[in-house]
Amino acid sequence: MKSEELYALLRRRGVLWPTAEIYGGAQGLYDYGPLGTALKRRLEDAWTAWFVGRSPDYYRIEPSVIVPEAVVRASGHLENFTDPEISCDRCGAHFRAETVLEKVRPEGVDGLAPNQIEEVVRANGLRCPSCGSTTLSVPKPFNLMFDLPFGVGRDERAYLLPETAQASYLAFARMWEVGRKALPLGVAVVGRVFRNEIAPRQVLFRMRAFTQAELQIFFDPAEPPGHLGPRAEELVPVLRADRREQGATDTQLVAARDLVAGGLPEFYVDHLVHMLRFLRDVLGYPAERLRFFEKSEKERAFYNRIQFDAELELESLGGPKEVGAVHYRGDYDLGRHGAASGKDLSVSRPSGRVVPHVLELTFGVDRNLWALADTHLRQDGDRTVWKLPSYLAPVPVGVFPLIAKEHRAYAERLVADLAVAGVEAAYDEASSIGKRYARMDEAGTPFCVTVDGGTVGDGPERDTVTLRARDSKAQERLPATALAARIAPTLRPPRPGPG
C-alpha cells in the first residue's frame, strides 16, 4: 500500500491521527487512538520480553524526559548549537564557517547546508588558517533539541531528552550498585524523546516526539558479553561497508560464524543475530526484506566503533528504512559523563579498574508500528487483513451474537468471562456477521467467537461456540469454557531461549 493510503486507513480505524487535528495539525506530532495505543503497548512488551528478558542482569528503568544542560553538554548534543563550524583535523583548531569562507564567499554562509559549505571548501582548496593544511572538515549541525526554561527566575536551562541512551548512561553509577556490581549490566529504557526536526515527514518515520526502546549493555572489554553457540549457523543478511565502497548494492547472506571469521567481534555478531531474530521471528518481518547495513567510518557517528543499521524494505515509503540498530560505542559515553561530572565511572574488575564499554541495541517503536502496518496489512481480494502475530494484536478476540436479540446476553457474559481469564475481547453486534468479521480482520484481531442457536439451545451443542481464525477463515466448534485456555498462550510474546 502507498503511504497515504495506509495512513488514511490507520486514521479511519483510530490507530493514529495528527496531534491537534482540529487546529490543522502540527508537523511531526501524532496521537495514538485505541488500536494504536494497544498495539504500541504490545510491541513494547514484546521488545522488553525479547531484549530485557535475555538476562537477569538486564533491567528496565523509566527516566525523566527532562535533563539539565550539563548532560547534553557532556554527551556532545549541544556542540555546534549555533553557526556551522569548521575544524582542522590536523591541528584541531575550530573556526566559524563564515571566517574561513570570507574571501571566496563574502556574502556569508547563511542558507548553505553543511555539505555545500564543504563543497566550497574543497572547490577552492581552502586551507586551515592556523596550520595551513587542507584537512578542514565541516561538522554537521545538530541544533535539534527542545530547550526549556528551568526553575523560576533562574538562568538554568534544561532540555527534553533527545535520545533515551543518555538516560541509561546517567543511571549507570546507581545501577552498578542496584545490579550488585556485576558486568555485563543491561539498562533498558522505553521512552519518549524529542527532536525539533527540520523536516518531519513520512508520518511515524520522522516525528518530533517519539518513542525509543533501547538497551545499553555495559561490559568489561576483557570479557565481552555473548557467545554465538548454536547461533553460529544463522544466516545474516548484510551489506558490508567495504563492498559498498566498491559499488556493491546487493545484500549477502553470511553465516554468523563467517562474520566473526571476517573480523567482527563475536559478542557483536551475537547481538546482531538477536536483533535479526526479533525483527524476523518475533515481529514477523519477511526475511527477504530485511538487511543489516554497515555504516562506514565516514558515515557513522564518530563514537561508534561498529554500526549496523537494521533496515526493512517498506512498500509505503518506497525503499529500505532504518527500524533498529546495533552500535558498539566503546567507552565514549561513560568516559564523557565521567569527565564532565567529576564522578569516577570506572569499576573494579579482576584486571583492575575499567571504564565499561557500551553495546547499544536501539529500536524505534513508532516506526516499527508503521512497519507492522506496511508489512502485515494486506489486501486479500475484497478483504483487508492485518496479519499481526497474536501477541501483537491490539484486540485479541471479537465476540459476536449470531442473532443480536437472541444471543446478546450469552455473548456479553462470555466477554466478561474472557476478561476475568485475562483475555481482552471486543463485543460487536452491528450489521451482518460478515461485516463484523471484516472489521476485526482489518483491526488485526486473530480470533472471532460467535454465539449461535446451538450455544443457547438444549441440544448437543449447548454451551459450545464457533472459533474463527483470521488468516484461514476456518471455524471450529468448542466449549465456551475452553476458549481462554486456547487463546491465552498465543498472546504471550516469545522469549529468547537459554544461552
Add this chain to the structure above:
RNA sequence: GCGGGCAUAGUGUAGUCUGGUUAUCACAUAGGCUUGCCAAGCCUAUAACCCGGGUUCAAAUCCCGGUGCCCGCACCA
C-alpha cells in the same frame, strides 16, 4: 531549511481552467425491515468546500497570507 505539487462528508471522489440551481457519486457510519456464519437486499438518516483576508452583485472556483500533506534536495547527532 530550499524547490515543485496538492487541500471538497469518516474514506475515495465530481465540480475549480471558463465565478452563478438545493455541491456529484460510491463506499463507510447510524436507525428500521428482512436475513441468519464471512463486507447480501430494501427504506431512512447523519455527514464536506483547511483557516484568515481580499476582489466581485455573487467565491469551493480568482488573488494574497497562514496551516497541513506529498515528492525531490538537504538533514536525521
